[in-house]
Amino acid sequence: MRESRLTWRIAKDRGFRGMIIFLALLSMAPLVLIIFYIMRNGLLSLTWNFFVELPRPVGEGGGGISNALVGTGLLVLIAAIPSIPLGVAAGIYLCEYREKKLAYWAALAVDVLQGTPSIVIGIIVYVWVVVSVGSFSALSGGMALGIMMLPMIIKGTEETLMLIPHAMKEAALALGVPYYRTILKVILPAGASGIMTGVLISIGRVAGETAPLLFTAFGNAFMNLNVLKPVNALPMLIYNYATSPYPEWHRLAWGASCVLVGFVLTLNLSVRIMTRRWKVQF
Amino acid sequence: MLLTCFFLLLCLFTCPATRAGSMELIGAGATFPYPLYSKLFYVYWQQTGTKINYQAIGSGGGQRQLVNMTVDFGCSDAFMSDEALRTAPAEILHVPTCLGAVAVTYNLPGNPQLRFTPDIIADIFLGKVARWNEPRIIAANPGQNLPDQDIAVVHRSEGSGTTFVFTDYLRKVSDAWEKRVGRGKAVNWPVGLGSKGNPGVAGVIKYFPGAIGYVELGYALLNDMPVALIRNKAGRFVRPDPKTTSIAADIPLPEDTRVTLTDTDAPLGYPISSFTWLLVFKDQAYRGRSEAKGKALTGALWWMIHEGQQYAEPLHYAPLSPEARKKAENIIRAMSYYGSPIHP
């Protein structure tokens, strides 16, 4: 009887392990399926024309996604330029002045901001920027994306800086380097790849965002480099084309998805490589 | 590093100055005429270099963005109500650009050609008629093999002029509809799925067996989807096409052309037809707009109601009747810049 009880327990153990492995493997299935379908439907669309042409009117074949590619690049640039310095500075504060009251509230604010749904940020930027300026613009779209990038950059900076050994800071201070120079010229460069990781992750996240752009960047059938005018973006193009009934537009959407997913995956892999290099340093 | 940031910022913000060259206009609104407008604006760009960026976000959106002054013109198949015009910041004009038909399209095996009477349509969208092989539908379609299948109603999920036209028709032909739902750009649908834009609705119906919905005619035909013949006021079963749409508009028009054409008296007319309008402010000197912009807008509008009309029929829209065009010309002529007319 003891034996059968033991056998049962061993069987449960084996079964449990099998189930865990099975479920874990199964959870990889969606990713594989998504990449598979995107490749299968989209790879064929990736011709040279696809990347350099503008979209054509409804009902005509051909056309490309050039304005969406440029638009996404423009939006990310507008988002990154203010957010990176601001985010790094705030991250420095959160790390160096941990004990202060503002640090507590700022950390809380960062957490709340990170969890805020992107559609709510779209509403906010619409009422703050679009209505007062009087027009949809790449600028407002970039601002919405910038607000979304901030929490990730701040957290990335804060966590990176916290990992740097105190000894470095103390050594520099002991040599007479002023405090601000220590941070700027010693600590920051040491944590550069970690901070860069945070920046890249936030770019990857934000390049694929659609919701906040719906009410801000607005979309554009033409190429646009003017930040004060509306601009098209990859995710918006995918959304508009995917929900249309035209097979040529579906084809373009699959191709655009290929590009977007490829971009995000590449970004993720580069982050992985950078993290590995950085982790070895200390 | 700071220096490069500074230079980048400089470049970004001098961009507006360097791009003084080509004129750009922004418009937003209905998906109803989108296939036509995307063609028109593409041709116009090739001919004149003026870029007109039109985003089809729905008629409600078109009206709202114009009132907010975030776009140069709005587009709507539902004319603005008197109250909306009263509360607008300045006087708004409706310029009719073409006519379109709201078709009832569906997805059944074999794409049969169906006929509907007004009461059947109203009851389907009210949820009272729930299956395809219901006696009334069979009675109206003798000889058709209707499956024993649920009817899946598809409607618009956002504020839409197409919905306005369709519900305007339904409330004229069904008291129950008037009482329960009413007319509007976005209504409280008793049944059905919502989808975004005319393209969204057509997209759902195309891939969904048993579905039925209302879309602008062009969307159904461009996708090889069947459209129903509908019995009009005179008792004829009419097919939606540019001719029957034009006939439905063959009625006396008010000066501002704000009128619905549904349930038309014209004996050969299609009962769910409508104008589609471009909405602009009468005086273009608002928010510091330049006279050049006002000129560009009136020029584009003038082109649309004249040379642009040739592109309507191939895309299944109806060109303006001579009388409608004359009224449209008068309205464009009324547009001014600080009081002086732009396009005399």
Place this chain on the structure above:
Amino acid sequence: MEALFTPERIRSRKLSVKGREVVFQKTVFLSALFIVVLLLGIFLSLIVYSYPSLNTFGASFLFGRVWNPVRGTFGVLPFLVGTLATSFLALAISLPFSLAIAIFIGEYSREGWLSSILKQVTELLAGVPSIIYGFWALFVLVPVIRKMEIGVGVFPYGVGIFSASLILSVMIIPYTASMGREVIALVPSDIKEAAYSLGATRQEVITKVVLPYARSGIMAGILLALGRALGETMAVTMVIGNSNLLPKGLFSPSNTMASVIANEFTEATARLYLSALVEVGLILFLVTMIINIIGKYIIKRIRVGG
């Protein structure tokens, strides 16, 4: 290295070292302050712009089941139900998978080729943009679900609460998985070894020692996943069916708070309509904020306490 504080250099500097110190400290201080001000600004704007609706409907907004732009009556209950239904169902579906990943990587095989593949896949799942999920779900998942609904005898919409929950569950797997892995790996070996020495099998150690010990961390991971699910917009909008009626069942088309805003925001013409939508945004903001704060609080306690 050149000397910093030679007399000539100090004299020639435009701003003294002390001055630069102050500038630096002020800059980082203001940056941190900016974040707080930004968040407060968001909160206040949401309240200000939803004021007409708050004033008109008051608390009945939360329980109103009619969303009727024509008549001007607005109630958020259909979207509240849609949001909660999709989010909790998504959590329930994803939990076995994310726990399995967490247990496998945290307990069975911390190094090893399979676990590093799993780690990579989980990170990638988190990185795929939501529009891609929505697009894929619309074209691949929905036809499959439609066939299934015909088989089950339900109306073959293909879209609806179930479809939205399904794609949502895939999207939130990484959150519980990574949090769960962290806490499972942190379980002290001595209590595990104590259990082994008493003759427990691996499975028994995991289910009776590790998981209970890591319970709060897993809870935090669930809350984070929930927070993400509640606010997800694009993927849900594309497969939820966009119906403003109170959903009747699992396979009904519906709307979530996020998707109704995405659908109707640009077209809301009346002031009350617009403010009702902003109020929906406000409610969404508050709900996600509370869930996230609770989740982060638990995590902080775990990381500090150990």
